[in-house]
Amino acid sequence: MSVQTVDHFFNPSSKDFIHDPVPTLEKLCAEYPISRFDAWQAWLVTGHANIIQCLLDTRLSTDFNLWEYAPPKKPVDEMDAFEKLMNNNLFFLDRKNHLRLRKLALPAFSPRIMEQMKERFSVLVKERFDEIGKPDSFNFAAEIAEIVPTQAIASLVGIPRDKFPIFDSLAYGVVRGINPMLTPDERKDAIKGVPEGLALLNELIDERRANPGNDFLSTLILAEDEGSKLSNLEMCALVGAVLGAGSDTAVDLHSYLIKNLLQHPDEFQSLKADPSLVQGAISETLRYESSGKTGLARYASEDLEINGHHVKKGQMVQLITSTAGMDSSIYNEPRKFDIQRDHDKSISFGQGPHYCIGVTLVRSQTEVMLKELFKRFPNLSLGDEIVYDYNHHNARRMDVMMVNTNLD
Numbered sequence: 001m002s003v004q005t006v007d008h009f010f011n012p013s014s015k016d017f018i019h020d021p022v023p024t025l026e027k028l029c030a031e032y033p034i035s036r037f038d039a040w041q042a043w044l045v046t047g048h049a050n051i052i053q054c055l056l057d058t059r060l061s062t063d064f065n066l067w068e069y070a071p072p073k074k075p076v077d078e079m080d081a082f083e084k085l086m087n088n089n090l091f092f093l094d095r096k097n098h099l100r101l102r103k104l105a106l107p108a109f110s111p112r113i114m115e116q117m118k119e120r121f122s123v124l125v126k127e128r129f130d131e132i133g134k135p136d137s138f139n140f141a142a143e144i145a146e147i148v149p150t151q152a153i154a155s156l157v158g159i160p161r162d163k164f165p166i167f168d169s170l171a172y173g174v175v176r177g178i179n180p181m182l183t184p185d186e187r188k189d190a191i192k193g194v195p196e197g198l199a200l201l202n203e204l205i206d207e208r209r210a211n212p213g214n215d216f217l218s219t220l221i222l223a224e225d226e227g228s229k230l231s232n233l234e235m236c237a238l239v240g241a242v243l244g245a246g247s248d249t250a251v252d253l254h255s256y257l258i259k260n261l262l263q264h265p266d267e268f269q270s271l272k273a274d275p276s277l278v279q280g281a282i283s284e285t286l287r288y289e290s291s292g293k294t295g296l297a298r299y300a301s302e303d304l305e306i307n308g309h310h311v312k313k314g315q316m317v318q319l320i321t322s323t324a325g326m327d328s329s330i331y332n333e334p335r336k337f338d339i340q341r342d343h344d345k346s347i348s349f350g351q352g353p354h355y356c357i358g359v360t361l362v363r364s365q366t367e368v369m370l371k372e373l374f375k376r377f378p379n380l381s382l383g384d385e386i387v388y389d390y391n392h393h394n395a396r397r398m399d400v401m402m403v404n405t406n407l408d
Contacts, residue, residue, distance in 0.1 A: 001308045004035040006044060012293040018388050018396045021290070022326060022335065029323040034307045041069060042316035044295070045306060046323040048330045048345065054306065054319050055351040060298035062354065063094040067299045068314035081198055082177050082191040088237035090357070091244070102357060104230050105238055108219040113156075114360045116215065120155040121365055124148070125372045134407055137383050141255050141401040144369065149250035152365035153242055156216050158208075163200055170197025171243045178244070179393035201236045242358050248395070250362050252291030253282065254369060255398050260285055262382040262403070264337045271339060272374065278367050281339040286348035288337050290322035294394045296350070321347060379406035 010024060011017060017024055028035075028046040037044045045054050054060055065073050079087060086092060090101055107113075128148060132138055150171045151164065159167045169192075176182075176190035205217055212218040220235050230238070261268045261281065271277050295318040300311050311317060324347050326334045331341070349356035356362070374380065383402025 003309065004032055005038060006032055006035045007038050010037060010044075011039075013390070015388075015390060018293070018390060021322065021396070025320070025323045025326045026334075028320060029327050034309050037318070040316065040318060042297075042318045043306070043309070043311060044318050044320055046320045048324040048327040048347065050307065051319045051321055051324050051347060052351055054298060054317060055296075055347070055354065057304070058095060059301050059304050060317055061095060061301045062092055062098065062297070063299060063301075064092045064297075066301055066314060067316055068312075069316075080191075081195045082173060084233060085174070085194065085198070085237050085240045086178070088234050089244070090238060090241040095353070099353065100225070100228060101230070101234060101238065102353070103225050104223040104228065105220065105357060107223055108216050109357055109360060110219070111360070112214075113216050113219060114364055117152065117156040117361065118364045118368060121148075121152045122368050122372075124151045124155060125368050129372055129376050135405060136407075137402055137404045139400050140258055140403045141398045144373070145251050145254040145398075145401075148369055149247040149254065149365060150243070152250070152361065152368075153239075153247055156242075156361065157201070157239055158204060158215055158217055159200070166193070166196055166200050169193025170200075170240075171247055173197065174240045174243045175248045198236055201239060202232055205232050205235055242361070245356065245358060245362075249291075250365060252395050252397060253285060253362065253366055255401050256289050256291055257282060257285045257366065257370070258373070258380075258403065259382065259386075259398075259401060260289060260337055262380065267337060267339050272378070275371070277339050278370055279363060280341065280343070281370075282363055282366055283343040283346055283348065284337060284339045284341055287325035287331070287341075287343065287346060288334075290325060290348075291396045292322055292394060293392070293396060294318065295320040295322075377403075377405045377407070380404070381406055 006028065010028065028044070032044065033047050033050050035044050045051055064070055074083065076084065076087070090098060093101065125148060128144065128151070132143055150168055154164055154167045173191040173194040177187060177194070182190060205221065208217045208221055212221055217235070220230055220238065223230060261271065267281070271281055298317045298319060300313050300315050300317065302313050304311050306317070325331065328334055330345055349359045381404045383404050385400055385402040386398055387400035389397040389399045
């Protein structure tokens with residue numbers, strides 16, 4: 001079977017794609033179920049059914065070291081703090097180690113722990129809005145979306161308020177440091193706060209080991225499976241994984257949720273009339289306007305076929321999950337923003353063994369933020385200025401999204 005390439009029209013770093021990816025996603029989904037994208041030296045897989053097939057295929061691994069172009073893996077004693085963190089990151093482990101860490105970590109994401117986080121986070125969100133005050137307008141992207149997701153994870157982990165700046169630097173390093181386009185000097189600058197952040201986490205873990213409670217870190221410490229327990233480094237790496245997914249993803253979710261609600265006043269009014277629709281609004285935002293520029297990377301652990309195409313061992317397969325939301329075989333009128341849509345077939349949080357472990361964390365923090373936002377500013381409207389970060393390595397990130405409070 002001949003191989004189609006998409007380099008002639010697919011450029012996820014272009015301004016056109018960042019402003020409006022939907023035409024490109026529709027074209028990929030309809031005409032290019034599997035193709036080659038030479039710019040990434042990867043296969044692209046699109047469409048709901050194809051992506052689920054790949055997510056459930058154990059021959060497609062998250063282990064970056066399987067990639068044919070992966071640099072030689074350093075010995076552990078030659079790794080810096082950031083490299084050690086990534087070496088134990090839940091997202092990049094081989095299947096065996098991923099399953100072990102996930103099983104040990106799951107109790108820490110129980111409804112009880114998430115409810116504790118939600119209560120603490122509610123206080124932080126109210127304080128954040130108190131700091132914003134009652135302006136005529138403000139930059140939602142910078143003053144809410146960029147700040148509150150990391151604070152949610154800080155409250156989950158139990159970071160003291162006076163240590164938030166250290167945790168913020170750790171979060172910045174984890175998110176920014178994985179950008180493969182950074183120069184060595186840029187990477188060094190991005191991760192400079194990681195050692196101090198890890199020292200803080202280790203200090204907290206040691207405190208909980210000495211005096212365990214019923215919180216997130218204590219639950220991780222006490223978790224055991226067939227004699228296996230989590231090391232300090234593994235717990236730090238788990239927090240790093242939550243920061244990478246839970247905070248970075250939530251930054252864009254918060255911004256795009258508000259943007260789409262304010263651009264669709266009928267849906268906005270429906271949500272205000274029935275707050276129970278909030279989870280539907282979150283799901284619809286993730287489907288309707290995915291913030292990602294890239295997909296989910298998988299690496300072939302052996303030769304295999306996908307839709308009649310031969311994928312060789314070591315090759316990268318990028319699952320363009322944003323195309324699933326535009327798949328007309330699954331969603332009726334996919335270009336319509338509808339917060340009451342059925343999302344039973346959603347794959348926004350993954351599928352199978354890599355289904356997002358922190359889904360409740362992301363949904364809960366977004367719900368808390370939204371409730372307080374509309375309590376303070378019930379007549380909120382979209383402002384005149386939106387500025388995108390065209391250099392963000394994997395997201396259609398907005399640096400500026402002005403909103404009007406309309407308090408008078």
